[in-house]
Amino acid sequence: MDPGADPRNRLLMKTILYAALAGATLLPAQPTKTPDFTGVWGPFTAGRGGGDPKLAPPPAGQLVLKPEYAKPYEARRAAEAEANKRGEQLASSGAQCIPYGVPTMMSVAVYPVEIIQTAKQMTIISEAFSEVRRVYLDRPQAPLEDVAPGYYGRSVGKWDGDTLVVDTIGIKTSASGYRGMPHSEKMRITERFKMITPDVMHDQITIDDPVVLEKPMVYTLAYKRLPNYEMVEFVCDNNREYVDEKGVVRMRVK
Amino acid sequence: MKSRLLNVLAFAALLAIPVLAHHSFTMFDTTKQITITGTVTEFQWTNPHSYIEIDVPDEGGAIKHWAIEMGSPSILQQSGWKFNNLKKGDKTTLVINPLKDGRPGGFLNSATLPDGRVLGNGPGRGPQK
Numbered sequence: 001m002d003p004g005a006d007p008r009n010r011l012l013m014k015t016i017l018y019a020a021l022a023g024a025t026l027l028p029a030q031p032t033k034t035p036d037f038t039g040v041w042g043p044f045t046a047g048r049g050g051g052d053p054k055l056a057p058p059p060a061g062q063l064v065l066k067p068e069y070a071k072p073y074e075a076r077r078a079a080e081a082e083a084n085k086r087g088e089q090l091a092s093s094g095a096q097c098i099p100y101g102v103p104t105m106m107s108v109a110v111y112p113v114e115i116i117q118t119a120k121q122m123t124i125i126s127e128a129f130s131e132v133r134r135v136y137l138d139r140p141q142a143p144l145e146d147v148a149p150g151y152y153g154r155s156v157g158k159w160d161g162d163t164l165v166v167d168t169i170g171i172k173t174s175a176s177g178y179r180g181m182p183h184s185e186k187m188r189i190t191e192r193f194k195m196i197t198p199d200v201m202h203d204q205i206t207i208d209d210p211v212v213l214e215k216p217m218v219y220t221l222a223y224k225r226l227p228n229y230e231m232v233e234f235v236c237d238n239n240r241e242y243v244d245e246k247g248v249v250r251m252r253v254k
Numbered sequence: 255m256k257s258r259l260l261n262v263l264a265f266a267a268l269l270a271i272p273v274l275a276h277h278s279f280t281m282f283d284t285t286k287q288i289t290i291t292g293t294v295t296e297f298q299w300t301n302p303h304s305y306i307e308i309d310v311p312d313e314g315g316a317i318k319h320w321a322i323e324m325g326s327p328s329i330l331q332q333s334g335w336k337f338n339n340l341k342k343g344d345k346t347t348l349v350i351n352p353l354k355d356g357r358p359g360g361f362l363n364s365a366t367l368p369d370g371r372v373l374g375n376g377p378g379r380g381p382q383k
Contacts, residue, residue: 083280084278084280087280087281087283087354088280088281089278089280089281097302109329110329110332110376110377111328127328128326128328129302232326232327232328232331233301233327234301234302234326234327234328235301236301236302237300237301238298238300238301238302238303238305239302240303240305240321240323241302249278249281250281250355251281251321251323251353251359252321253320253321253353253357253358253359254319254321
């Protein structure tokens, strides 16, 4: 006999169905699905980018250095501008093929970055100079005194809804800072990675340095997805730029 | 008109973010363009820059060697370049910004390949892909 034919059975089945539906609505809300940033990302406004201006990042905040750091910084910028007028460039780490490190490697000219994301780690590879940084997603930040100062320091990330918040410490003071700004070993960088659309990503970067900065410096980088792009090898083995005795960058002709 | 405004905005956005290159181009005289024609002695498809080494005869027939800087391979491929577009012995004509210090070197604007194609030097420099 068909059990559904018995009206008592039908009532029971309906009751079970309603109970299941009611139960579903009582379940706690599912956590927001975290985005997967995996892919190759080019700068939004330069080179291969050229995205919709409505999705462009907000303007950068102001860089306010403490007076004792502002003076030499401004003197250096003035010397660079002066050299520029003479048709010369003062020595910089990039011209000598020294890596940029965090956060500068996130925006080198028109070069893209590749992100490989798993549950435990986000790995970021910059095409320029093949720089690599690793963001651990499954562990806490280490105390500053346990991190050997380097170009990439130590980065950990945690989710704030659909935004990945990355904390970086341990950047060596010789690594070039935002627009050449000086920084101390106490510099802390907080990045907020967020997908603005499925093909546009923002990285809001906050540089905090209680020794050097009057207030945190905030700027946002925007990227556009480059589907199918294959990263190009970048080994700096033919650097023909050299620094002369006056500290000026020149090109070796022969 | 609208697109010009967008260009201005895009440029302003570029200025607002820290964009670094391997080095600035101040050593080259970008107000001056010269054309050289000669024979390639080596095509270096390398980082941080690629180079065309080229022997250029003057009116009297005397050979002068030039080194012409280009973008990196990543940047050049955006203008349609491949690693094997030039080889030793190829005849080519290059439009360049010469070095300000007068030495025989420069920065590529465009190159005419042996097959007649004209290629630029990355975004915003010369013909685009």
